[in-house]
Amino acid sequence: MRVYRFDAFGLEHLKMTEEEPPAPGPGQIALDVRALSLNYRDLLVLKGLYNPKLALPATPISDGAGVVSAVGEGVTRVRVGDRVVSHFIADWIDGPFRQAYVGTTLGTPGTGLAAERVVLPAEAVVPIPPGYDFAQAATLPIAALTAWSALVTVGQVQTGQRVLTLGTGGVSIFALQLGKALGTQVILTSSSDDKLSRARQLGADCTVNYRTMPDWEQAVLEFTGGEGADLTVETAGPGTLDKSMKATRAGGTIALLGALTGRQGTVTTGLILMKRLHIAGIMVDSRTAFEAMNQFLAERHLRPVIDQCFEFEHLPEAFRCLDAGHHFGKIVVSV
Ligand SMILES: NC(=O)c1ccc[n+]([C@@H]2O[C@H](COP(=O)([O-])OP(=O)(O)OC[C@H]3O[C@@H](n4cnc5c(N)ncnc54)[C@H](OP(=O)(O)O)[C@@H]3O)[C@@H](O)[C@H]2O)c1
Numbered sequence: 001m002r003v004y005r006f007d008a009f010g011l012e013h014l015k016m017t018e019e020e021p022p023a024p025g026p027g028q029i030a031l032d033v034r035a036l037s038l039n040y041r042d043l044l045v046l047k048g049l050y051n052p053k054l055a056l057p058a059t060p061i062s063d064g065a066g067v068v069s070a071v072g073e074g075v076t077r078v079r080v081g082d083r084v085v086s087h088f089i090a091d092w093i094d095g096p097f098r099q100a101y102v103g104t105t106l107g108t109p110g111t112g113l114a115a116e117r118v119v120l121p122a123e124a125v126v127p128i129p130p131g132y133d134f135a136q137a138a139t140l141p142i143a144a145l146t147a148w149s150a151l152v153t154v155g156q157v158q159t160g161q162r163v164l165t166l167g168t169g170g171v172s173i174f175a176l177q178l179g180k181a182l183g184t185q186v187i188l189t190s191s192s193d194d195k196l197s198r199a200r201q202l203g204a205d206c207t208v209n210y211r212t213m214p215d216w217e218q219a220v221l222e223f224t225g226g227e228g229a230d231l232t233v234e235t236a237g238p239g240t241l242d243k244s245m246k247a248t249r250a251g252g253t254i255a256l257l258g259a260l261t262g263r264q265g266t267v268t269t270g271l272i273l274m275k276r277l278h279i280a281g282i283m284v285d286s287r288t289a290f291e292a293m294n295q296f297l298a299e300r301h302l303r304p305v306i307d308q309c310f311e312f313e314h315l316p317e318a319f320r321c322l323d324a325g326h327h328f329g330k331i332v333v334s335v
Helices: 039-045 099-104 134-138 140-154 168-181 193-201 216-223 237-246 267-276 287-299 312-324
Strands: 001-005 014-018 029-035 064-071 083-086 117-121 125-127 162-166 185-190 207-210 231-236 248-256 280-283 306-311 330-334
Touching: 014 312, 029 134, 029 140, 029 267, 039 312, 064 134, 064 140, 117 140, 125 287, 134 140, 134 306, 134 330, 140 168, 140 231, 140 248, 140 287, 162 168, 162 237, 168 185, 168 231, 168 280, 185 216, 193 207, 207 216, 207 287, 216 237, 231 237, 237 267, 306 312, 312 330
Parallel strands: 162 185, 162 231, 185 207, 231 248, 248 280, 306 330
Antiparallel strands: 001 014, 029 064, 029 117, 029 330, 064 083, 083 125
């Protein structure tokens, strides 16, 4: 079977090789991967910025969908032939998040999915939503579930509330789609007028170009009658957090999930207390939340926005496309 490995950090070290397909042990399944989706995290992993101590060689990518081709001893929750999609935080089935779960994420330190066949814990998959093809399903484990976590699990947004989301990457476009399906008004920022126009076609109620309007938080305040958004989906991190806090209403919530501008920086803590803001750290969500989201997506006939689909042999090119940041929504790879 074909599998990708990198033996040093850097996209140039990502190479396809041929190996014997793995067989599942007790409690595991073999998944014949049909589609992958790329996340910003995968790029950080490849560049050595996510975990510089990662044991190499390694196989990247955490999100994939396919068909169960074998099950190990004791596995009863899935059967050969099932169409399933990976669950990112393998051990987080239900209940509150625990620190130990971080060690069970797919695509490092857990199994990377950039292969024609992978072995996964039987617990780390869910059924593909009805009506979804493999490529659509592959977009869900991180990007969609993180947006769901921000809006539903943590934000508990209500009809008529206002949601602000930053950028037009995978998480943000899912936040836009979910926000509209939940009856909220969605405000979205982007560096591109063309992308803002596409966001309006998807239902965005207010769009702001953060390049041409560096004081974009003022536009959010104007749109919300001076109050600010009820929930802000913070995809960018320390470089935008102060502005996001200004753009969020008093007592509102910031779902802090992204690191597009880095992982540390200066924060005006005075704003947090003077506005009684709730800053909630987000780490995707549980498998139970994943299943609830998939039911919602199916009931509402929501379909992921896929920017481009690459062939498996062009995976490095797909990563370069993600790195360039010209995409709108998700980049997927057909296996
Ligand atoms: N904590 C979690 O559970 C979790 C889960 C998923 C993702 N994340 C993180 O969330 C972030 C977004 O992930 P993603 O997969 O959606 O990324 P992505 O698909 O690569 O999207 C990146 C987009 O963000 C926008 N952007 C870049 N810099 C920005 C800035 N300074 N201000 C506002 N927008 C900016 C750009 O949109 P425009 O081109 O429109 O400007 C860019 O295309 C990443 O840092 C990722 O690691 C965290």
